[in-house]
Amino acid sequence: MKKKVLINSNNAKAFTGFGKHAKNILRYLQSTNKYEIIEFANGASWSDASLKLRPWKAQGSLPDNQEVLRQISSDPQKARKAGYGAEMIDEAIKKYKPDVYIGIEDIWAFTDYWDKPWWNQTNSMIWTTLDSQPILPQAIEAAKKTKNFYVWSSFAEKDLNDLGQKHVKTLQGTVNTDDFYRFNDIDRKKLRSQFGLSDEFIVGFVFRNQLRKSVPNLLEGFKIFKKDCPKAKLLLHTHWSEGWDIPRLIQEKEIDPQDILTTYFCSSCNKYEIRVFTKQEETCRFCASEKTLNTTNIQHGVDEEQLNEIYNLMDVYCHPFTSGGMEIPIFEAKMTELITLVTNYSCGEDSSSQECGSFPLDWSEYREPGTQFIKASTYPSSIAKQLKKVWRMDANKKTQMGKKAKEWTIENYSTESVGKRLEAIIDSMESANYEPVLDEKSKVKNLEDIVDDGSRIAVVMPESAVDVLWLNSLVDNLNSLYPNHDIYVFTKPEFFDYIEDHPSVYKVIPYSQEIENLHLLEGKGNHKGLFEMAFLPHYGTQRFHNFHHNGIDKTQLELYEN
Numbered sequence: 045m046k047k048k049v050l051i052n053s054n055n056a057k058a059f060t061g062f063g064k065h066a067k068n069i070l071r072y073l074q075s076t077n078k079y080e081i082i083e084f085a086n087g088a089s090w091s092d093a094s095l096k097l098r099p100w101k102a103q104g105s106l107p108d109n110q111e112v113l114r115q116i117s118s119d120p121q122k123a124r125k126a127g128y129g130a131e132m133i134d135e136a137i138k139k140y141k142p143d144v145y146i147g148i149e150d151i152w153a154f155t156d157y158w159d160k161p162w163w164n165q166t167n168s169m170i171w172t173t174l175d176s177q178p179i180l181p182q183a184i185e186a187a188k189k190t191k192n193f194y195v196w197s198s199f200a201e202k203d204l205n206d207l208g209q210k211h212v213k214t215l216q217g218t219v220n221t222d223d224f225y226r227f228n229d230i231d232r233k234k235l236r237s238q239f240g241l242s243d244e245f246i247v248g249f250v251f252r253n254q255l256r257k258s259v260p261n262l263l264e265g266f267k268i269f270k271k272d273c274p275k276a277k278l279l280l281h282t283h284w285s286e287g288w289d290i291p292r293l294i295q296e297k298e299i300d301p302q303d304i305l306t307t308y309f310c311s312s313c314n315k316y317e318i319r320v321f322t323k324q325e326e327t328c329r330f331c332a333s334e335k336t337l338n339t340t341n342i343q344h345g346v347d348e349e350q351l352n353e354i355y356n357l358m359d360v361y362c363h364p365f366t367s368g369g370m371e372i373p374i375f376e377a378k379m380t381e382l383i384t385l386v387t388n389y390s391c392g393e394d395s396s397s398q399e400c401g402s403f404p405l406d407w408s409e410y411r412e413p414g415t416q417f418i419k420a421s422t423y424p425s426s427i428a429k430q431l432k433k434v435w436r437m438d439a440n441k442k443t444q445m446g447k448k449a450k451e452w453t454i455e456n457y458s459t460e461s462v463g464k465r466l467e468a469i470i471d472s473m474e475s476a477n478y479e480p481v482l483d484e485k486s487k488v489k490n491l492e493d494i495v496d497d498g499s500r501i502a503v504v505m506p507e508s509a510v511d512v513l514w515l516n517s518l519v520d521n522l523n524s525l526y527p528n529h530d531i532y533v534f535t536k537p538e539f540f541d542y543i544e545d546h547p548s549v550y551k552v553i554p555y556s557q558e559i560e561n562l563h564l565l566e567g568k569g570n571h572k573g574l575f576e577m578a579f580l581p582h583y584g585t586q587r588f589h590n591f592h593h594n595g596i597d598k599t600q601l602e603l604y605e606n
Contacts, residue, residue, distance in 0.1 A: 049073060049470060050140055052084040052105070052129055053148035056098070059342045061217070061372045066148060068218040072463035074100050079470070084136050086129050086149070103136055105129030121508050128153035134557065137162045143476040146171055150369075151183045156536065158189040161557065167192060167473040171215060173369020174200035175390050176417035179207065187212055192469070196370040197391035215465060216394075217370040221458040223348040224379035226446070227356045235353055239318040241277075245435055246305075248279045248358035248382075250351070250373035251365075252342065253287035258364035258387070258422050260288070263297050265364075265427025270303065272428075273435050279305040281354055283341035285324055307354060311344040312336040318357065355380040360434045363387070364405055364422035371395075378402075378453040381446030383437075385430045389420035400456075401449020403430040491574050494553055499529040502565050502578040506535060506555045511582065512542040518581065523548035529576065534559050 054062035056070055066083070074081050081100035088095060088104030095102035106126060107113060116122045116131065125131075128149055137145070144167045147154050151172045157163060169192035174183055179200065187193045187209040194215040195201050204212040227235065236242060247266060251257045259280075266278045284290050284306065294301055302320055309316045313331035325335040340346055346354065355361070361377035367390040374395050377384050386396035388404035396404040405427060407420035434442065455461060501522060505515050512535055519531055530550035533543055537554050544552040558564070560580060567573025 045475075046078060046080045047143040047470065047473075047475060048080045048082065048140060049144045049146065050082045050084055050136065050142035051146050051148065052133070052136075053086060055085040055087045056083060057094075058087060059345055061370065062148060064220070064372065065217045068220055068459040069148070069463065069466065070100060072218075072459050073467070073470075076467060078467075082136075082140050082142065084129060084133070086127060086153075090132055090135075101140075103132075103139075105132050105136075107131050119508050119510060125155065130156075133157065134160070134162075137166070141476065141478055142166055144169065144470055144473055148172070151180060151186060154186060155182065158186055162478070163189070165478050166476040167470075169194065169469070172196070173217075173391075175367040175369045176412070176415075176419065177203060177390075178417070179203045184209070192473075194469075197394055199390060199393050215469075216457050216462055217372065218459045218462045219372060219375040219379065219453060219457045220348065221379055221454050221460075224352050224355065224376045226381040226450075227353075232356055235356060239357070241318075241357065244275050244277045245273050245360075246277050246279055246358045247431060248281065248355065248361050248377070249363060250281040250354070250361075250377070251363070253282040253284065253290075255287055256366040256368070256419075257282075257287070258366060259290060260293055260297075261364050261422045261424050262362060262427060263293055263299060264424035265362075265422075265431065266303075267297055267299050268424060268428035269431040269435075270299075272432055276431075276435075277303055277305055279307075279318065279354075279358060281307045281340060281351075284321055284339045286341070291321065307340045307346065308337050309340045309345055310337050314347075316340070316346050316350055316354075318354070351376070352380065355382065358382055360385065360431060362405075362427060362431065363392075364427060365390075365392070366419040366421070367417070368392070374402075375453050375457050378449035381443075381450050383434050383442065383445055384449065385427065385434075387420050387422045389418075392420075398445070399448075400452040401445050403433060405430060494551075495532065495574055496530070496551075499526075500550075500575045501526060501529045501531050502534065502559075502575040503531060504534045504555065504559055504578065504580045505539075505582055507539060509539060509542055512539040515543055515581075516546055518579075519543075519546055519548045522579075526577075532575070 051066060051070055053066035054060050056063060056067040070081060070083055073079055083098065083100055083102040084105055085095060085102055086105045089106045090104045090108045092104040095104060116126045146169045148171045151174065154170055168190060170186060170190050171194045173196045174180065184207060187204055191211065193212045195212060196217045198214045201212050201214045249262060266276065270276050280290065294304055304320065305318055306321045307316055307318055310328040310330060310333065312328060312333035315330045324338045326337040327334050328337045338344065355377055361382040362385040363371055363374050364387050365371060370391050374384050374386055378401055384402045385405055386392045386402050387407055388396045389407055396402045405422045407422045410419050410421050412419050503515065503519065505512055515533065522531055531548055533549050533552045534555045535543065535552065540552050543549060562578055565573055565575045565578035
């Protein structure tokens with residue numbers, strides 16, 4: 045029987061790093077014909093019809109119910125967690141009963157997962173990106189409770205190992221090496237001529253315009269380099285209406301705007317052009333559609349074939365950043381045999397040496413406000429120095445270094461290379477053992493160790509901060525109606541502070557999913573139950589019978605007969 049492997053990550057169709065990686069891994073595992081693959085696609089609805097078209101089973105991570113979605117969206121914390129699949133993950137596990145669960149997201153996507161009953165019944169694996177030091181406390185907690193814990197970069201493995209988590213290993217993210225390759229010199233010249241380019245020395249940067257991408261540093265370094273190389277051009281393949289105000293930075297640094305190129309993409313005809321930035325929503329010169337031409341972005345952007353062409357316009361690739369879990373464009377650039385300049389911090393430590401076709405960019409430390417994470421500010425002087433080194437490099441040496449970059453990337457980051465290592469990990473795992481759900485007597489025995497003698501009322505409210513704060517009013521009312529009962533509140537530990545000091549609350553107990561069983565709490569048949577009444581206000585629907593209360597609840601409405 046084939047092992048069931050559930051992959052929980054960005055939708056494989058998403059134009060994101062996680063989306064690309066999920067697509068690569070899903071395709072590889074499916075190609076082995078060894079496993080039953082299920083994609084749990086973050087960002088898609090549970091019954092999204094488009095998911096049925098994939099060669100593997102696929103389920104969306106968001107609820108179908110629009111009212112539930114509306115309620116979730118009103119709470120930013122819930123909305124963020126729901127985006128990672130928190131609302132439907134238990135349903136997915138229940139439906140598919142996977143032998144292996146692989147979560148591929150930022151670490152906060154899995155908050156509380158490692159405390160769920162199924163976490164140790166299946167072979168649960170976290171494969172996450174960590175981008176800064178010191179390591180996030182949440183990651184340390186997750187590593188302690190997760191047997192199969194993998195990171196994308198070796199610096200995170202080392203730090204977690206030093207903290208006592210010796211089982212943490214590095215398993216790199218993937219690059220689709222089939223899509224990226226170097227053109228021959230003739231085709232490169234033809235490509236340049238399409239955009240009015242000839243012998244310019246083009247410095248490239250492919251990135252999402254986030255503040256952690258060091259655009260000001262790159263512009264300053266380029267300005268210094270430009271003094272030595274008058275024909276230099278800087279190609280910023282990004283969306284100019286997000287993150288950094290690039291036109292303003294160009295003006296502040298007194299750089300000629302004609303020296304800064306960008307990528308425009310038409311959402312109507314799907315063609316692109318490379319030129320100087322003017323504005324967004326321009327008329328496309330290819331199809332004459334109005335307001336469809338914008339700088340490339342994650343909603344409307346170039347495909348892999350077009351992106352490969354863009355890398356082939358470049359003479360060198362420069363990627364300065366403050367930190368990162370894995371910067372995929374670095375490896376795509378290496379596949380096109382470009383020498384890459386990379387900030388030597390965080391994941392950059394793995395990809396900035398000459399052995400992998402790179403030159404390191406030096407940096408100074410600063411601390412991120414709030415988190416106190418160490419971040420890197422790349423020296424513009426280092427950027428200029430390394431650009432000058434590549435520009436002056438012997439052509440043969442440059443070619444050899446570029447080929448080395450490609451070979452190294454294939455060996456360490458190709459889908460096949462990483463996929464084989466993942467395959468070995470999965471094959472080493474035993475089939476999952478989904479133990480029968482504990483019967484009510486077993487559950488009661490566990491609760492009996494917690495509750496005290498006397499008349500008791502249970503109130504269950506798993507989360508969130510707003511709802512638990514609201515619970516304070518409910519507890520006041522219950523205490524006035526039932527002054528001789530001890531009130532027990534069940535909620536997640538992170539919300540204890542919002543309720544545990546209430547004078548009417550007898551005891552606060554950590555929430556677990558099996559608590560959501562009114563028959564367990566109040567009793568049924570021969571089972572007496574531990575509480576005379578139990579209230580589950582977060583589930584005021586027909587999903588649970590939550591109105592019995594053993595027939596002793598009091599009404600605050602007076603009924604009159606005519």
